[in-house]
Amino acid sequence: MKPRITLKKIASEFGVSISTVSKALKDSHEISEETREKIKAFADYYNYKPNSLALQLRNQKTSVIGVIIPEIVHHFFSTVIDGIEQYATKKGYNVMVCVSNESYEKEVSNFSVLTNGSVDGLIVSIARETQHKNEYSHFEGLIKDDFPLVLFDRINEELACDKVIIDDVGGAFKATNHLIENGAKKIALLTTQDFITVGSLRKEGYLKALHKNGISVDENLIYKIDDNKDLYEQIKKVIFVKNPPDAILAVNEIYAANALKIAKERKLSIPNDIAIIGFTDGLISEFTSPPLSEVVQHGFEMGQQAAELLIKRIEQTDASEFKKEVISTNLKIRQSTLSTK
Amino acid sequence: MKPRITLKKIASEFGVSISTVSKALKDSHEISEETREKIKAFADYYNYKPNSLALQLRNQKTSVIGVIIPEIVHHFFSTVIDGIEQYATKKGYNVMVCVSNESYEKEVSNFSVLTNGSVDGLIVSIARETQHKNEYSHFEGLIKDDFPLVLFDRINEELACDKVIIDDVGGAFKATNHLIENGAKKIALLTTQDFITVGSLRKEGYLKALHKNGISVDENLIYKIDDNKDLYEQIKKVIFVKNPPDAILAVNEIYAANALKIAKERKLSIPNDIAIIGFTDGLISEFTSPPLSEVVQHGFEMGQQAAELLIKRIEQTDASEFKKEVISTNLKIRQSTLSTK
DNA sequence: TATAAACACGAAAACGTTTTCGGAACGTTA
DNA sequence: TAACGTTCCGAAAACGTTTTCGTGTTTATA
Numbered sequence: 001m002k003p004r005i006t007l008k009k010i011a012s013e014f015g016v017s018i019s020t021v022s023k024a025l026k027d028s029h030e031i032s033e034e035t036r037e038k039i040k041a042f043a044d045y046y047n048y049k050p051n052s053l054a055l056q057l058r059n060q061k062t063s064v065i066g067v068i069i070p071e072i073v074h075h076f077f078s079t080v081i082d083g084i085e086q087y088a089t090k091k092g093y094n095v096m097v098c099v100s101n102e103s104y105e106k107e108v109s110n111f112s113v114l115t116n117g118s119v120d121g122l123i124v125s126i127a128r129e130t131q132h133k134n135e136y137s138h139f140e141g142l143i144k145d146d147f148p149l150v151l152f153d154r155i156n157e158e159l160a161c162d163k164v165i166i167d168d169v170g171g172a173f174k175a176t177n178h179l180i181e182n183g184a185k186k187i188a189l190l191t192t193q194d195f196i197t198v199g200s201l202r203k204e205g206y207l208k209a210l211h212k213n214g215i216s217v218d219e220n221l222i223y224k225i226d227d228n229k230d231l232y233e234q235i236k237k238v239i240f241v242k243n244p245p246d247a248i249l250a251v252n253e254i255y256a257a258n259a260l261k262i263a264k265e266r267k268l269s270i271p272n273d274i275a276i277i278g279f280t281d282g283l284i285s286e287f288t289s290p291p292l293s294e295v296v297q298h299g300f301e302m303g304q305q306a307a308e309l310l311i312k313r314i315e316q317t318d319a320s321e322f323k324k325e326v327i328s329t330n331l332k333i334r335q336s337t338l339s340t341k
Numbered sequence: 342m343k344p345r346i347t348l349k350k351i352a353s354e355f356g357v358s359i360s361t362v363s364k365a366l367k368d369s370h371e372i373s374e375e376t377r378e379k380i381k382a383f384a385d386y387y388n389y390k391p392n393s394l395a396l397q398l399r400n401q402k403t404s405v406i407g408v409i410i411p412e413i414v415h416h417f418f419s420t421v422i423d424g425i426e427q428y429a430t431k432k433g434y435n436v437m438v439c440v441s442n443e444s445y446e447k448e449v450s451n452f453s454v455l456t457n458g459s460v461d462g463l464i465v466s467i468a469r470e471t472q473h474k475n476e477y478s479h480f481e482g483l484i485k486d487d488f489p490l491v492l493f494d495r496i497n498e499e500l501a502c503d504k505v506i507i508d509d510v511g512g513a514f515k516a517t518n519h520l521i522e523n524g525a526k527k528i529a530l531l532t533t534q535d536f537i538t539v540g541s542l543r544k545e546g547y548l549k550a551l552h553k554n555g556i557s558v559d560e561n562l563i564y565k566i567d568d569n570k571d572l573y574e575q576i577k578k579v580i581f582v583k584n585p586p587d588a589i590l591a592v593n594e595i596y597a598a599n600a601l602k603i604a605k606e607r608k609l610s611i612p613n614d615i616a617i618i619g620f621t622d623g624l625i626s627e628f629t630s631p632p633l634s635e636v637v638q639h640g641f642e643m644g645q646q647a648a649e650l651l652i653k654r655i656e657q658t659d660a661s662e663f664k665k666e667v668i669s670t671n672l673k674i675r676q677s678t679l680s681t682k
Numbered sequence: 683t684a685t686a687a688a689c690a691c692g693a694a695a696a697c698g699t700t701t702t703c704g705g706a707a708c709g710t711t712a
Numbered sequence: 713t714a715a716c717g718t719t720c721c722g723a724a725a726a727c728g729t730t731t732t733c734g735t736g737t738t739t740a741t742a
Contacts, residue, residue, distance in 0.1 A: 001486060001487045001488055001489060002486040002487055004458065004486075047482065049453070049456075049457050050457070051398075051457065051458040052457040052458045052459045053394060053397050053398045053403065053458045053459065054398060054458075056394050057392075057394045057395060057398055062394065064437070064459075072419050072422055072423050072426065073416065073419045073420050073423050074419075075414065075416075078413050078414045078415075078419045079414050081413055081438070082413050082414050082440065085413065085438070085439070085440050086440075089439075094437055094439065094454060094455075094459070095437065095438055095439070096405070096435060096436065096437045096438075097422070097426070097436055097437075097438045098426070098430075098435065098436070099423065099426050099427075112390070113435060114435075115390075116390050116391070116392065116393040117345065117392040117393045117394045117395075118393045118394065118405075118435070141388065145342060145343040145345075146342045146343055147342055148342065254624075257628040260628070261628060261630075264630065282624065283595075283623065283624075283625055284624055284625055284628050287598040287601070287602060287625050287628070287629050288628050288629065288630070289602075289605065289629070289630050
C-alpha cells in the first residue's frame, strides 16, 4: 500500500512548518490567504485526510462502539446490530462487532481486546456459557473503572450499568392469555434452560397468565430445551405423546417452527387440535403453513435504545443513575392460533 | 470513565524513565531483576494494558478489517460476516462493520470513514444503487493507492482487486437442469434487475441449461423483480395467469418462499403442478410446506475466503496478481421439486 | 519617530508506545 | 593502572495530529 500523505510531507513540500499546514487546512485566519490556498490545493490534489489514529490518540476518543453478541447469524441479533449501527452512524460513531459464539472464554477475550483503548464503550449481550458459569468478573473490572457499558437482552440484574430488555414477562403473559382466550386448556411451554434469563422471564409470564385464568400449573408441560442437543428430537417428545397439549408457547421462533412441523407430521390440525405461538426472531413465521403467530420483539428499537444509552453515557461529563429500558412487545396474530371452528 | 494507567504514571511512581518501564514489562535483560519485578507487580496490580491506539499509530497497523455490506439483517450477509469474523479473530484481527443500506452515498461515506487509517483493509459487497449508477470512483481511489481490498458476491469485474464469488452460473445451471430432469417444460425465472451482477449471472446459467436441453427461451417467462416494489404483487403476476409455468427458479429465498405461498393460494400442487427451487439465504426453506429445494450458497466459506485473501494482501510485502475465488454451489433437494407422481 | 497593533508563521508539548543509541558505574584482566 | 566488558538505565526519535504560546515583521497611530 502506498504511504498516505501527511501534514509533514505537505509541510516539507512548501518549506513551511507542520502547524502552518494544519492551520491552513482548517482555514485559520492566522495563515495568509496565499499560503492557505496553495496548501489546500495541494492537499486536495493528493486527497489528504487526517489520520484518524493520530486524532483518536490526541483526543482520547475513538468514536467507536464495541458490540459483543453471542451469535451473528441470528435474525434477532442482527436486527439489534442494525439498530445500533444506524443510531451510531447518525451520531458519528462506528461499530466494531465481535462474536462470543456463546463461549465464556471468547467473551472474555473479546472484552480484553476491545477495552484496550480501541472503543469508547461497549454494548453486550451475555453468552450462554457465561450465564451458566455465573462468572462476571470481566464485567466488574470495567464497571469499577466507570467504563461505558450497556447490556441488552441477555443481561444480569446485579451488574451496575445501563440495560435494555424487552418485556419478556409481559410478552409471554399476553401470548398465553391469547391462547387461553382461544380455548386452550393444556398449554405446553417450550423454554430454554433456567440460566438463560430471557427463558426464565418468559416462563414467569406464562405462569402468571395461567394463574390469572385459574389454570393449575402442570410442571410436566414445561419443557426445557437444551440448545446443544437435537432440537427436533426434543420437541418430538412434546407432541408425540398420548394426549398432546392443545397449545404451545415457544420462547423463540425455531422452537415454534419445529413444533409446527412436528405437529403436522402427527397429522394434528393447527390451530384446531393444537395452537402454536412463538417469540419471533425471524422470517420463518410468515412462510410456514399455517403462518405462525408471534410475540414481536422489536430488535431494531432495542439496538437504537442501547446505542442511545451508551452514547449518552460516553458523552456525559458527570455520572448519572443507571437506566433500565424496557421495550414493550406486541402480538402478531396469524393462523396458527386463530381457531377456524 | 477513570483514566487508564500508562507507562508514564508507572514511571513516575518509581522515579524511573518510561523506557525502563516499557522494557521491564517486556522482561528485557537490560533491566535488573529487582526493578523488573517491582514494576511488573505494580503494573499487574493496576491491570496495565498497553494503549492499542498508541501501538497502532507507532506500528502503522491497526489489525482491523473493515466490512461494508448492503444489509445486515440478511441471512446470507450475516453468514458471510460470521466467516470473516472467525477467520479474522484466528489471525488476530478485529472486524468493523458498516452497512451501506443499498445506498451509493452511504457506501461512499463508509469508504471515507474507514480508509482514514482506522482499518488495514476492506471487504465490500457493492450496494444496489452503486451498481445501478455504475459509479466506482471511490473504489478506484483506493486501488490507485494499492489499498488492500476484497470484493465479494456483488462485485465488479472491471475493478483491479481480489474477489470472491459463488458459482452463480453453475448454480443456476444445476438448478435448472434439475427441474428439467424432473419433467419441467416451462420454467419461469424470478430474477433481479439486470444491473445486479448476481442476478444476471444466474440468468446466464438458466439460459445455458435451457439451451443444452434444447428448450427454447421464452422471454415472457423471465421476470425481473424490483426490490423496491411490493414483492407479493409482482410474483402474483407470475402465477395467477392462464397457463402458469410448471416450474420456477428464483434467485433468492424470499422470491421462492413467496412463489410457494402464492402457488398454494392458487391451489396448485407442489411439486406436481409447479416445482420451485430457490437460491438460499436462510432458514425459511426448511420450514415451508413442502420444504423448498435450494441452491446452497456457502456464505461462511465465502467470508473465510474473503478474509484470507485480504489478510494475505495486507501482510504481503510485494504485490502479487489479483485472485478471483469461485465458491462452488450444490443443490439441496427437498420436496418442492421432487415429483411424487 | 516612537509605540502599538495586526499579521504570518514556527516551536513545542501532548496523546502513549517501542526501540535505538549512548553513557555512567562497576568489575575484570593483562 | 590502563583497557575493556558488563550491567543498568535514560534520552530521544518516531508514528500524525492539534493547539498554545511566542516572535519577528510590517503597518497604522499618536
